[in-house]
Amino acid sequence: MFDNLLSGFSAILAVGPILGIIAGVIIGIIFGAIPGISGIMAIAIILPLTFYVDPIIGITMLLAVYKAGIYGGSISAILINTPGAAASFLTAVDGNALTKAGKAGKALDISLFSSVSGEMLATLVLILVAAPISAISLQAGPIEKVFLLLFAFTVIGTLAGESIPRGLLSCCLGMLFAMVGMSTITGASRFTFGYTELMAGFTFTPMLIGILVMPEVINVIRRRKVPHHEMMITHSPKPADNRISFKEYRSVFATIVKSSGIGTFIGALPGLGSSTAAFIAYGEAKRTSKKPEEYGKGSVEGIAAAESANNAVCGSSMIPMLTLSIPGDDVAALLMGAFLIHGLTPGPLIFFEHTETIYAIFAGFLITDLFLLGIAKSGFRFFVKVASLRRYYIFPCVTVFAFTGAFTAGQNMNDILVLIAFTIMGYSMRVFGLNPAVFIIGFILTPFLEQNLDQALAIVGTDYHLFFASPFSWVFIALSAFFIYSSLRMRKKATSTPQEKAV
Amino acid sequence: MDRRKVDVVLTTVLIIISLIILTSDQLVEGGAETDLGSMFLPRIVAVLMIIFSATIGIQSLKKLLQQKELEDKELIVTNGYGGIFIYIGIFIAYWLLVPVFGFIVTTPFVMFSVALLLGGRNWVPITAVSVITPILIFYGSSQFLRVFLPTWSL
Known part of the structure; x- marks a missing residue:
């Protein structure tokens, strides 16, 4: 493994990948910091640009956008109490309190240091754990893979939706759209209604931009009369208030390590995501803190807990994707699409078929953290200025980038129609409480399910009981049932708590 | 609603x-x-x-x-939906007009319209951004990505 990692470093330490990482970090921070735009939007827009470069450059650039985007969300959270990403909600609570007290520099510093620490720890876990897990998952045949995929659909659908039926319905819709076009197994054309343009199915990039990016633009258009907030770094006359000292960092280091551990664990589970990690880590840090009363009123420890946990998710969300082909959240689904476009099929075989590329990507993951630290620390003012640009400069550009990104995929005007149709669908899904991210995951995983199901049926023939002969099948059935049960309990608890409070 | x-x-x-x-x-x-x-x-x-x-x-x-x-x-809050319909309209017009007038000619009008919709009234910088951005994208994508965006076809 270390040899592979060293060769990965030698592949990544070249001009192209380094420039890609620098560009990715800058784009990620800017997009993450702009309220109303998230890192995922940046990845979706940048994705088509990476088609034409080497996978090592393209994928590391996208991962840099992802990592920097999650961190960037904390800038607007701290300075104007508007989280760029949902995961930065708790950072906004404590960070903005520090900003109001004239300690914005301190809040931005601790947020950056804990983000980078959390990401690095999670990346190390990813590097150490992914290859061994993939070796185990290689043992899985088509039958086991069918149950694994059904488990993934169930978990993601039940945990990520507004309610369990809505989450699962979103997943089913994604599955249905994935089946439009020519079947890769039988060669039959399904749901094409005689349109030859539909034979190849829906082009992934325009659909992705339409479902995940454009609804955010539409949301800004809808709320266009909400006043613009200028971001500004407040300064205290005391230099100690404008930065974080090594002593202060050391005092919260244990919290960072614990929260990163929580974030890494949560990230490795499909469907939970960075917001859950941040909330759990923050709650745990508050519970064990010597100064719990400071939480919510400008606690440096609180920011460290929330930021290290939500950034740790970046690295560990890659674990299920790279080892089991299961994207844990929307960003992982998007990145899985990017891997597929670059000819790398995420799954256990990736470690054997593309060893150099995957370890180069891991090395890039680690190097991105260093660049994030350096670029963010030296460019706070610049990023704040760019992120403060008025929305009438930013969103026309986003519109054109979305158009160009959709066109670039196939150099075809029909893809723009796909973009428009899925933009309307993506926004409508949000309005009706359906989850677009789950839709995308359903869309991506369905071809794998159908292929494995076909192979599994060929193996078992008419002896259908053989489906349940493997212990893996029972493990995944049990896990699915457990997740549905715990999700039901969680939701019941969540709905009963406000009622109890009201009584 | x-x-x-x-x-x-x-x-x-x-x-x-x-x-x-x-x-x-x-x-x-x-x-x-x-x-x-x-x-x-x-x-x-x-x-x-x-x-x-x-x-x-x-x-x-x-x-x-x-x-x-x-x-x-x-509760579906329907405030601001007028803007959404206009935006979708602009996008559909963009899709229809690009093959005819080309990317470089159509895009500045689209960017300007979206900026206007978002309440932009600083005419000079908005015009500058609307003109410069499409030119950069057009030449950037053709030179670096080998993606050729539609050109004037009248």
Whole structure:
């Protein structure tokens, strides 16, 4: 493994990948910091640009956008109490309190240091754990893979939706759209209604931009009369208030390590995501803190807990994707699409078929953290200025980038129609409480399910009981049932708590 | 707007679509014979869609009939929807006009319109951004990515 990692470093330490990482970090921070735009939007827009470069450059650039985007969300959270990403909600609570007290520099510093620490720890876990897990998952045949995929659909659908039926319905819709076009197994054309343009199915990039990016633009258009907030770094006359000292960092280091551990664990589970990690880590840090009363009123420890946990998710969300082909959240689904476009099929075989590329990507993951630290620390003012640009400069550009990104995929005007149709669908899904991210995951995983199901049926023939002969099948059935049960309990608890409070 | 009413309509439509998938043989053309068949998975998905849609629809219908108070998430705020329709209109016009007038000519007008929609009134910088951005994208994509955006075809 270390040899592979060293060769990965030698592949990544070249001009192209380094420039890609620098560009990715800058784009990620800017997009993450702009309220109303998230890192995922940046990845979706940048994705088509990476088609034409080497996978090592393209994928590391996208991962840099992802990592920097999650961190960037904390800038607007701290300075104007508007989280760029949902995961930065708790950072906004404590960070903005520090900003109001004239300690914005301190809040931005601790947020950056804990983000980078959390990401690095999670990346190390990813590097150490992914290859061994993939070796185990290689043992899985088509039958086991069918149950694994059904488990993934169930978990993601039940945990990520507004309610369990809505989450699962979103997943089913994604599955249905994935089946439009020519079947890769039988060669039959399904749901094409005689349109030859539909034979190849829906082009992934325009659909992705339409479902995940454009609804955010539409949301800004809808709320266009909400006043613009200028971001500004407040300064205290005391230099100690404008930065974080090594002593202060050391005092919260244990919290960072614990929260990163929580974030890494949560990230490795499909469907939970960075917001859950941040909330759990923050709650745990508050519970064990010597100064719990400071939480919510400008606690440096609180920011460290929330930021290290939500950034740790970046690295560990890659674990299920790279080892089991299961994207844990929307960003992982998007990145899985990017891997597929670059000819790398995420799954256990990736470690054997593309060893150099995957370890180069891991090395890039680690190097991105260093660049994030350096670029963010030296460019706070610049990023704040760019992120403060008025929305009438930013969103026309986003519109054109979305158009160009959709066109670039196939150099075809029909893809723009796909973009428009899925933009309307993506926004409508949000309005009706359906989850677009789950839709995308359903869309991506369905071809794998159908292929494995076909192979599994060929193996078992008419002896259908053989489906349940493997212990893996029972493990995944049990896990699915457990997740549905715990999700039901969680939701019941969540709905009963406000009622109890009201009584 | 009451989302529960929308739920009832939407789930009914989804159930009808699922029933068509379950019963119609004309949704698939050609293909080889396999153990699985081309319509096996779509029909399984259709059955699941009927179950989940019915669950959502019945829950919403029950709440409507019982005239239960609206929860926050069940209220669709329709303020600002005019802007959304204009934006979609601009995008459709963009799609129709780009093949005729080309990317470089159409895009500045689109960017300017979106900026205007978002309340931009600083004419000079908006015009500058609207003109410079498409030129940079056009030449950037053709020189570096080998993607050739549509040009004037009149």
